[in-house]
Amino acid sequence: MRPDEPSSKGAPRPAGETLGESERAHFADLLLAVAERQDRQAYAELFGYYAPRVKSYLMRLGADNAQAEEIAQDVMVTVWRKAQLFDRHQASVSTWIFRIARNRRIDLFRRAKRPDLDPEETMILPSGVEAPDARVEAMETEARVRAAMKDLPEEQVSLLRLAFYDGLSHREIADKLGVPLGTVKSRIRLAFVKMKAKLGDE
Numbered sequence: 001m002r003p004d005e006p007s008s009k010g011a012p013r014p015a016g017e018t019l020g021e022s023e024r025a026h027f028a029d030l031l032l033a034v035a036e037r038q039d040r041q042a043y044a045e046l047f048g049y050y051a052p053r054v055k056s057y058l059m060r061l062g063a064d065n066a067q068a069e070e071i072a073q074d075v076m077v078t079v080w081r082k083a084q085l086f087d088r089h090q091a092s093v094s095t096w097i098f099r100i101a102r103n104r105r106i107d108l109f110r111r112a113k114r115p116d117l118d119p120e121e122t123m124i125l126p127s128g129v130e131a132p133d134a135r136v137e138a139m140e141t142e143a144r145v146r147a148a149m150k151d152l153p154e155e156q157v158s159l160l161r162l163a164f165y166d167g168l169s170h171r172e173i174a175d176k177l178g179v180p181l182g183t184v185k186s187r188i189r190l191a192f193v194k195m196k197a198k199l200g201d202e
Contacts, residue, residue, distance in 0.1 A: 027093040028086075035083035043080055046093070051076050054101045061105050062164045071108065075101045148195045156191035163188060 030046050033039035054075050058068035078100055086096050149157055162168045162176070170188070174181040 024092050024094075028088040031079070031083055031086050031093050031096075032088070034080060035086060038080075046079065047076050050079075050094075050097050054097065057098065057101060058105055062167050063105070063108075064167060067108075067167070071101070071104050075104055078104075145195070152191055152194060156187050156194075159184060159188050160191055 027046065027049070030039075030042040033042035034046070051072050055068045055072040058071050059065065063071065075097065079097060082100075086093070091099075149160065152160075159173060162173045163170070168176065170181055170184050174184045177184070
């Protein structure tokens, strides 16, 4: 189900913008309206704000445009269907929705036998939508990751790009490069070990 076009009040905001306390309360009220009386107007506003942000987040995790769009639509349908499970005292609307998106992405990787990803891997976690310095921290993290990648052998960098930027599975990479599957897995694992060593707790 696609909602009607949202009003200007629900139009997407710039990425990384921090929500104020009143705005968080407003979105919580909207989600409760969906849960209690299936309020389509409230849902349209939620959709207009969160759908593009969920899509952007999924693309940062490695999904292509079409895949990210499909999963984002699925996430927002889940928001409509499962709104009654939301508890404003346990989490914000942003936290709740992005947790659904993150779980959908992990499920997709498992079904497609994508490269093994740690759900807690700091390099793929979304920048907190509501964290004050989220955008700056995300940019700094990306710069550190890119710097760490420069020290890797080109063969390992190429594998990381194929796996996490192009979204290929280990098997697809092996077939594309004409190398054994075990070699692909071991090189990707080694690349992560080297990067973790350089990035430390970051």
